[in-house]
Amino acid sequence: MKTLFKELTEKTVKKLKVPDFDHIDLKKVSYLSWNDKGSGKRYIITEYKDKLIGLQGTCKNSNQKGICTFCNGISEVGIFMIEVKGDIKGSYIKRGNYIFQDSVSCNHNLTEKDKLDTFIEYILK
Template sequence: MEPFIRSEQYNFIKSQTQILINGHATANDKDVIKTLKTVAKERVLSLFSDLSEEQKQLLDPVDTIKDPAQAEVFLLQIKPFVIPFKEVTEKTIKKLFPKAKKLKAPLLENIDLREISYLGWDDVGSGKKFIIAPHHTKLTGLHGTIKPANKKGICAICSRFEEVGMFMSETKGTVQGTFIKKGNYICLDSMKCNQNVTTLDKMTDLIERLK
């Protein structure tokens, strides 16, 4: 069976297992537990529009999870079927960021590509943050300066309360040759942000605002 689960879908499934764990730990009413199980399974299966019988069998046990040990086993079973992020090469970098002449591709050796929905890194040379993310079936690039907010806030990508920075980027203005600066608070730690992403909707919104 080929990988069919995207990284953010895996994170969403993981969040549903945590809801079930919390429910079993705190709820005594059997009807409440039954509802939690039904809703969790429906939410997980509804992530996918056309599941094969084999894929469905892989995901079906989600509603049997009661504790962290069971969740860990289940998540380990489905992780091999998570689609890894597309390989990013120097050629990809040059295509997405043609004006960033000396920009190097980030080191990916220590990154499990199944655990990222987008690639974000800070370039020391330029002092900018670069983001590569999927958009309409292909990769697109964003770049801008980022200044730590020195406090926690809601990230524009993952919608979680994390240590954020102001990501300031330029977009073309309505008059030729002019640019407009736009700022958004995003996670300073892109790996942490990736762990929080359960939908790409906010990333899509960010890309469309800045492109």
């Protein structure tokens, strides 16, 4: 699987509280994901159409095993939800799906990035 992150530094994602990138091999992950316990938000960064894209949402643990939208594996999942602008000015729509609570395991299970890209297309439409 081709996974290429352009140079990702804390400066690149300057507005986010990011984890320590020094211990992450960016050549072995398709996406980065972490929780900000202070705000209750989940962040996902990945390459999409040759550009870095960041998603900010919430991820509520379902307390059960399920199928991950990204890797199609079975493990403990949570519902990752994002609010996007609706068609009517001032309106918002919530979109999301079930993903692994543990993004390291999910990245390990990913053999192709197509399901992750399909999820991003669904979120951004």
